[in-house]
Amino acid sequence: xxxxxxxxxxxxxxxxxxxxxxxxxxxxxxxxxxxxxxxxxxxxxxxxxxxxxxxxxxxxxxxxxxxxxxxxxxxxxxxxxxxxxxxxxxxxxxxxxxxxxxxxxxxxxxxxxx
Amino acid sequence: xxxxxxxxxxxxxxxxxxxxxxxxxxxxxxxxxxxxxxxxxxxxxxxxxxxxxxxxxxxxxxxxxxxxxxxxxxxxxxxxxxxxxxxxxxxxxxxxxxxxxxxxxxxxxx
Numbered sequence: 001x002x003x004x005x006x007x008x009x010x011x012x013x014x015x016x017x018x019x020x021x022x023x024x025x026x027x028x029x030x031x032x033x034x035x036x037x038x039x040x041x042x043x044x045x046x047x048x049x050x051x052x053x054x055x056x057x058x059x060x061x062x063x064x065x066x067x068x069x070x071x072x073x074x075x076x077x078x079x080x081x082x083x084x085x086x087x088x089x090x091x092x093x094x095x096x097x098x099x100x101x102x103x104x105x106x107x108x109x110x111x112x113x114x
Numbered sequence: 115x116x117x118x119x120x121x122x123x124x125x126x127x128x129x130x131x132x133x134x135x136x137x138x139x140x141x142x143x144x145x146x147x148x149x150x151x152x153x154x155x156x157x158x159x160x161x162x163x164x165x166x167x168x169x170x171x172x173x174x175x176x177x178x179x180x181x182x183x184x185x186x187x188x189x190x191x192x193x194x195x196x197x198x199x200x201x202x203x204x205x206x207x208x209x210x211x212x213x214x215x216x217x218x219x220x221x222x223x224x
Binding site for chain 2: 042043093101105
């Protein structure tokens with residue numbers, strides 16, 4: 001069990017650029033979640049996958065955001081035409097539905113849009 | 115929409131004190147509840163999970179309880195240590211997602 005990993009850990013981009021983040025969950029976990037966290041707040045749900053199927057998306061996830069989980073393994077979160085308001089920590093978590101949905105989080109990707 | 119409130123927002127205590135962190139939900143229909151610890155600039159570390167059939171969980175100096183009828187949970191930390199300094203977050207699970215509070219920022223002074 002190597003834990004949840006995320007890449008990159010930090011990303012600085014200019015407004016209007018596209019960025020893509022990657023999450024590798026714990027290998028046997030069938031659920032994968034993306035969250036966004038801003039300073040002083042708890043994580044806010046963005047979307048989740050059960051295996052390769054994206055089952056729910058938050059209204060926070062505008063048309064500029066897209067997430068994929070091909071083959072039910074790693075996942076990517078892409079933000080197009082970034083805005084300064086997208087600056088936040090993006091967290092990925094995985095869980096196994098058969099074990100009470102206990103979530104394990106990755107270290108996060110800190111995005112700064114200048 | 116599920117709203118989660120954590121009280122207090124910040125807490126500073128001397129080393130060795132026992133303390134209680136509180137978490138409440140507007141919708142008490144919570145399937146399970148998880149407590150996390152977050153160090154500055156880091157991801158979340160799972161502390162305790164209370165599953166749907168349980169009322170409390172214990173791990174070392176930590177004890178968490180859940181009262182589903184009132185939608186409240188408490189995290190009890192015994193004999194606090196400076197290494198316990200962090201932000202503590204609770205998250206309730208229902209309708210296929212977790213809802214998080216804003217956390218309690220704990221500072222344990224040596």
